[in-house]
Amino acid sequence: MVSQIIFAIVFLAAVLFFAKNLRTIQRNILLGRTEDRNDRLGERMGVMARLALGQGKMVVRPIAGILHIIVYAGFVIINLEVLEIVIDGLIGTHRIFGSMGILYDVLIGSFEWLALAVLVACVIFLVRRLVLRIPRFWANEMTKWPKTDATLILVMEILLMGAFLKMNATDQVLAGRGVEHYTTAGSYPVSTWLRPFFESMSTGTVLAFERGFWWFHIVGILAFLNYLPYSKHFHILLAFPNTFYSNLFPKTQIKNMPRVAGEVKSMMDPSIPPPEPMVNNVAGTEVPERFGAKDVFDLTWKNLMDAYSCTECGRCTSECPANLTGKLLSPRKIMMDTRDRLEEVGKVIDVKGKWEDDGKSLHSYISDEELWACTTCNACTQACPINIDPVGIIIDMRRYSVMEESKSRPALTSMFTNVENNGAPWAFGPDKRMDWTQ
Numbered sequence: 001m002v003s004q005i006i007f008a009i010v011f012l013a014a015v016l017f018f019a020k021n022l023r024t025i026q027r028n029i030l031l032g033r034t035e036d037r038n039d040r041l042g043e044r045m046g047v048m049a050r051l052a053l054g055q056g057k058m059v060v061r062p063i064a065g066i067l068h069i070i071v072y073a074g075f076v077i078i079n080l081e082v083l084e085i086v087i088d089g090l091i092g093t094h095r096i097f098g099s100m101g102i103l104y105d106v107l108i109g110s111f112e113w114l115a116l117a118v119l120v121a122c123v124i125f126l127v128r129r130l131v132l133r134i135p136r137f138w139a140n141e142m143t144k145w146p147k148t149d150a151t152l153i154l155v156m157e158i159l160l161m162g163a164f165l166k167m168n169a170t171d172q173v174l175a176g177r178g179v180e181h182y183t184t185a186g187s188y189p190v191s192t193w194l195r196p197f198f199e200s201m202s203t204g205t206v207l208a209f210e211r212g213f214w215w216f217h218i219v220g221i222l223a224f225l226n227y228l229p230y231s232k233h234f235h236i237l238l239a240f241p242n243t244f245y246s247n248l249f250p251k252t253q254i255k256n257m258p259r260v261a262g263e264v265k266s267m268m269d270p271s272i273p274p275p276e277p278m279v280n281n282v283a284g285t286e287v288p289e290r291f292g293a294k295d296v297f298d299l300t301w302k303n304l305m306d307a308y309s310c311t312e313c314g315r316c317t318s319e320c321p322a323n324l325t326g327k328l329l330s331p332r333k334i335m336m337d338t339r340d341r342l343e344e345v346g347k348v349i350d351v352k353g354k355w356e357d358d359g360k361s362l363h364s365y366i367s368d369e370e371l372w373a374c375t376t377c378n379a380c381t382q383a384c385p386i387n388i389d390p391v392g393i394i395i396d397m398r399r400y401s402v403m404e405e406s407k408s409r410p411a412l413t414s415m416f417t418n419v420e421n422n423g424a425p426w427a428f429g430p431d432k433r434m435d436w437t438q
């Protein structure tokens with residue numbers, strides 16, 4: 001009974017803490033501008049099924065792709081086993097689903113094979129990161145925390161899978177000895193290899209190990225759950241909505257700015273009034289609508305969801321021609337910086353109860369040099385396994401630099417002047433346009 005009460009308290013605390021963090025992330029994402037992405041629902045479901053459920057883009061790189069599918073399947077399917085542990089923990093039963101007979105054998109057997117496969121996959125992932133040092137995991141933006149985060153997650157998964165198998169091995173030993181409560185249930189094709197380690201121990205010791213592995217496994221899972229919001233691993237949850245709300249327009253299509261389009265229409269037809277400047281409410285503070293993006297709340301909610309969904313895999317950066325030719329730009333860093341800045345803004349709101357300008361902006365994280373290195377080729381959005389769009393952020397930040405700060409590259413400045421004076425990017429007036437025919 002005491003153990004049930006302790007379990008209920010731990011479980012409830014974990015769920016509540018997770019819910020609180022989810023609400024904070026939801027609030028942060030909704031700091032972004034509104035954008036309607038509830039159209040073409042069938043198409044959206046298809047993209048989500050292909051990319052998030054079917055891992056469609058992951059297998060473009062087959063080794064990492066297949067290993068990732070194993071870990072992903074493990075995460076999804078082993079949740080069934082977690083459900084049993086939670087019910088057992090709350091009501092004091094042992095292997096409550098054991099009465100399912102042969103179906104239970106099949107389930108536990110497949111969980112065990114999957115747990116082994118996940119364990120092996122995680123070890124290979126660690127070797128690729130730490131021993132083979134695959135370059136995209138060691139790029140400049142992969143500072144201490146992103147590297148530690150990735151390693152921590154892999155180690156956690158190895159430990160959790162190990163605890164699951166050892167829990168099953170000790171369970172079999174106890175059931176074999178007819179210990180009260182430990183009914184024989186399930187088939188254990190993998191953990192049975194571990195039985196000899198525990199067979200020679202006294203029943204009390206095996207019992208202590210079994211309880212230890214059981215608690216370690218479930219508390220580890222609850223800790224893992226609560227670690228997700230602080231980690232790039234949050235993509236486990238956000239990959240689904242993020243792919244559902246993908247940009248369905250052609251990748252290279254650049255969206256008009258409604259306010260600028262309204263000004264142009266008004267200039268061309270004086271009967272159309274110019275659009276009124278808008279004011280956005282950012283967590284209790286009025287912020288004037290800007291041309292382009294100065295800070296995270298000038299981006300759309302989808303840009304901000306992208307930032308929380310990024311797995312920091314670096315596939316985008318490894319395909320980026322600017323990065324490959326030695327420029328400072330890395331689309332992965334654009335997403336990591338957006339998330340870092342968003343978290344920073346969120347913390348100000350948490351502390352002050354509303355948004356107060358902290359003297360920084362997204363431009364404090366992302367330099368002009370990075371922004372102007374982008375060719376808008378969209379190789380990054382094409383490469384991203386979950387359709388994240390760093391280019392939309394880059395374009396909006398450039399728009400702010402040009403339209404609000406009058407900052408651009410020298411070559412572009414003369415092009416802008418020509419467009420303004422000549423109605424074309426070239427340095428010739430409209431009266432000279434046909435000279436080439438002479």
Ligand code: SF4
Pocket residue numbers: 316319320321322323329330331373374375376377378379380381390391
């Ligand atoms: S669109 Fe820009 S950031 Fe993306 S791959 Fe091309 S150059 Fe790199």
Ligand code: SF4
Pocket residue numbers: 309310311312313314315316317331332335383384385386387388390
């Ligand atoms: S934007 Fe996509 S491809 Fe790039 S690091 Fe993030 S998840 Fe990977």
